Amino acid sequence: xxxxxxxxxxxxxxxxxxxxxxxxxxxxxxxxxxxxxxxxxxxxxxxxxxxxxxxxxxxxxxxxxxxxxxxxxxxxxxxxxxxxxxxxxxxxxxxxxxxxxxxxxxxxxxxxxxxxxxxxxxxxxxxxxxxxxxxxxxxxxxxxxxxxxxxxxxxxxxxxxxxxxxxxxxxxxxxxxxxxxxxxxxxxxxxxxxxxxxxxxxxxxxxxxxxxxxxxxxxxxxxxxxxxxxxxxxxxxxxxxxxxxxxxxxxxxxxxxxxxxxxxxxxxxxxxxxxxxxxxxxxxxxxxxxxxxxxxxxxxxxxxxxxxxxxxxxxxxxxxxxxxxxxxxxxxxxxxxxxxxxxxxxxxxxxxxxxxxxx
Numbered sequence: 131x132x133x134x135x136x137x138x139x140x141x142x143x144x145x146x147x148x149x150x151x152x153x154x155x156x157x158x159x160x161x162x163x164x165x166x167x168x169x170x171x172x173x174x175x176x177x178x179x180x181x182x183x184x185x186x187x188x189x190x191x192x193x194x195x196x197x198x199x200x201x202x203x204x205x206x207x208x209x210x211x212x213x214x215x216x217x218x219x220x221x222x223x224x225x226x227x228x229x230x231x232x233x234x235x236x237x238x239x240x241x242x243x244x245x246x247x248x249x250x251x252x253x254x255x256x257x258x259x260x261x262x263x264x265x266x267x268x269x270x271x272x273x274x275x276x277x278x279x280x281x282x283x284x285x286x287x288x289x290x291x292x293x294x295x296x297x298x299x300x301x302x303x304x305x306x307x308x309x310x311x312x313x314x315x316x317x318x319x320x321x322x323x324x325x326x327x328x329x330x331x332x333x334x335x336x337x338x339x340x341x342x343x344x345x346x347x348x349x350x351x352x353x354x355x356x357x358x359x360x361x362x363x364x365x366x367x368x369x370x371x372x373x374x375x376x377x378x379x380x381x382x383x384x385x386x387x388x389x390x391x392x393x394x395x396x397x398x399x400x401x402x403x404x405x406x407x408x409x410x411x412x413x414x415x416x417x418x419x420x421x422x423x424x425x426x427x428x429x430x431x432x433x434x435x436x437x438x439x440x441x442x443x444x445x446x447x448x449x450x451x452x453x454x455x456x457x458x459x460x461x462x463x464x465x466x467x468x469x470x471x472x473x474x475x476x477x478x479x480x481x482x483x484x485x486x487x488x489x
Contacts, residue, residue, distance in 0.1 A: 176201065176204070177205075177242070177245075178190055180208065180234075182209045184349055185348060186249075187209075189247060189348045196391055208237070245384065250404075251369040255404050260378065261376055261378060265389055266372055269396040272366045274364050276357040277327075277331055277356055278357065281356045282337075283356065284359060292336045292337050293340060294336045294338070295339065298416065302448070324351065340359070342371065365419030369404055375388050399464075403422050403436070405468025405469055406438050406471055406472045406475075417483070420437065433457060434456070434458065434467075438452070441483055449478045449480045451478070453467065
């Protein structure tokens with residue numbers, strides 16, 4: 131390893147080249163199932179199922195435009211309300227971010243929509259046999275950001291600063307960083323859309339909130355971030371910044387069309403991250419951070435580094451490990467990388483830091 135290599139935070143970054151990974155047409159795919167019928171107008175508009183939030187509509191709209199370009203067919207958005215959108219309970223209490231996915235998948239299975247767009251970090255690691263992730267487009271910025279009062283950076287927040295987040299992962303890492311650097315902060319559990327969360331800061335109820343950079347960027351509000359949290363400080367959720375485009379496993383034509391939007395390097399990275407999450411038997415809302423990034427020597431991608439962290443939400447106990455090796459060339463290779471790092475973390479006591487594990 132030499133010092134000229136640079137990490138590529140956005141997998142498949144423009145200007146790099148590498149051997150294209152093989153066998154990555156699906157994440158956790160299985161034998162095709164019979165595709166639901168679309169009705170007599172089979173070559174008419176494609177129906178894209180999406181959550182109704184502003185962010186979901188924005189990212190689904192961007193995917194719709196791309197799908198329309200590659201298929202030559204119009205795409206209509208079908209708004210679907212999920213339980214996660216209407217419940218005011220904390221996500222950890224109602225099953226984690228997976229509650230945003232169930233209604234969309236039900237609509238797919240019933241043939242009410244032709245494909246759906248998910249934030250990949252919300253997608254459970256177990257893939258239904260009847261559905262397939264046909265494309266994982268190029269990843270947005272995976273980092274978390276701070277939106278703070280008075281345009282403050284994280285390290286400039288006053289003593290006793292109240293920081294809002296609904297994520298145990300963010301709480302664990304922020305509290306751990308504060309402890310190790312002599313900072314006095316209080317992490318406050320919150321829920322709500324971007325406007326609601328930023329509103330807590332504007333009203334003075336909180337000093338700062340933590341959001342995903344990708345989400346702010348996709349709704350055109352990236353300039354409201356007052357600080358970007360380095361992945362050395364806070365590792366993102368597995369799959370953060372990436373989208374999953376899902377459809378029926380038996381619809382070969384649609385799978386092929388959607389596959390035009392797939393980015394092999396983003397897919398290989400998120401496959402490794404999600405494999406680690408699955409091997410830890412951790413749910414989507416568990417205090418687990420993971421990021422696989424590409425390491426380049428000049429313009430040539432040479433290796434992939436997988437970093438992961440598990441910790442208690444108060445930040446008092448953390449297990450943080452990483453591994454670096456050749457970029458996996460197959461789905462199985464990426465899965466193995468995630469499982470191997472998870473095994474090392476479990477050997478160091480990670481299971482005891484996550485609370486109730488998923489099964």
